[in-house]
Amino acid sequence: MLTESTLHNAPSSRSLRHDAPAHPYKFTEPRAMELTGSCMSLRRNAEIYRENDRIDHVYQVISGTVRTCRVLLDGRRQIGDFYLPGDLFGMEIGSSHTFSAEAVNSAEVTVFKRGQVSTQMWALLGRELRRTQDHVLMLVKTAPERVAGFLLEMAERIEPGDEIELSMPRQDIADYLGLTIETVSRMFTQLENQSAIALPTSKRIVLRNRAALRRLNS
């Protein structure tokens, strides 16, 4: 089984990206070091791997949140998925990644050579497929449905409780749901007005009426 290495490596500060497109995806952060079997500490927006990089590792989130994404020529960004503590990611097929992976905020990640997790590969790939299929379904729904679905999904993944802490900023949610930040924000306040949720702070969400959210989620 997977074990967590005790090694800790500060992210290297080599290979800064100055070529990032303008629109919403414009970070200029150090690229994370790739040390097999070790635990990497990542700063906000640090890259773990990049689109087109060779695939030869699998990663596990120890703390924080990781996102995978692809950027279109014109700067539109699509977030493939969010990975929370315990989740494995980096599982793609072929010789190179079609997504890049980045830390949403400070995070720790354990890196494995693919061979080390070969017995889990099957389950991993299946989980990935299932989630991507659900993502497709989400993208054909209306804005309130997508946001309600997102909240239910996060609630389910984080805790059994009714209060959740969204680790990602609005822009990430928007890029995951194929909406704009303004629309995401409006949907949140709309849900709040319907008292389906409460927003003690912008990142903290209380699910006050799951049934209403499920109804929206259609």
Next chain:
Amino acid sequence: MLTESTLHNAPSSRSLRHDAPAHPYKFTEPRAMELTGSCMSLRRNAEIYRENDRIDHVYQVISGTVRTCRVLLDGRRQIGDFYLPGDLFGMEIGSSHTFSAEAVNSAEVTVFKRGQVSTQMWALLGRELRRTQDHVLMLVKTAPERVAGFLLEMAERIEPGDEIELSMPRQDIADYLGLTIETVSRMFTQLENQSAIALPTSKRIVLRNRAALRRLNS
């Protein structure tokens, strides 16, 4: 390797569906028989398997086209993918299907027990994941981009030539792209006006300017 059985079975006419939702998904067709290792002949819109059915087979398209889909409560339908001759489908993880599979038009399909293709499972699953990821990316684009992308994708899968025969009706294309038939139709005529394509008939498409399509596809 996979071999094509010579057995031919007419689709059974048991288990007609009368409970189908109203909106665009309203077929009332016989459900296909499931005979292991055999070659099934399917009529238009015949079901091959249904959402929530137990997963225990893998299928290969011999002739015709197959679509996988999911239907939301309110009747909105999402097509997961189209499968053309030679393609394997039915590959999902878990105990039951999250999609149903149906013949787009008359089709022949060979059925295998999962064990028979276990060595291909890995590649299959990977291909499926990759295509689903591309589908997600497609769904965040604009209507002209989606349609251009769809045509390029089909052209690539069918032949090296510049003329393609779309086996599926506009409604299926619309449900695949998350658009309406009207919008799909308008995009076709728009592409025709830009002489990026020609439409000798509504199902036959000549790619007259792939570069223009690729530019749109962004």
Next chain:
DNA sequence: CGACCATTTGATATGGATCAAGCGATGTGG
């Protein structure tokens, strides 16, 4: 021919994007 279905075309409505401004928290320097 005439019924039926798929597709196209046209007119209008609308959900979400875009553009622009306001607001609240956090941090920095004087």
Next chain:
DNA sequence: CCACATCGCTTGATCCATATCAAATGGTCG
């Protein structure tokens, strides 16, 4: 400690792409 810039989020006003509603066209099969 307080101006004041900065950043992420929210709110408002307007616009536009695509949906919706409705009708015309065309193709197929009896």
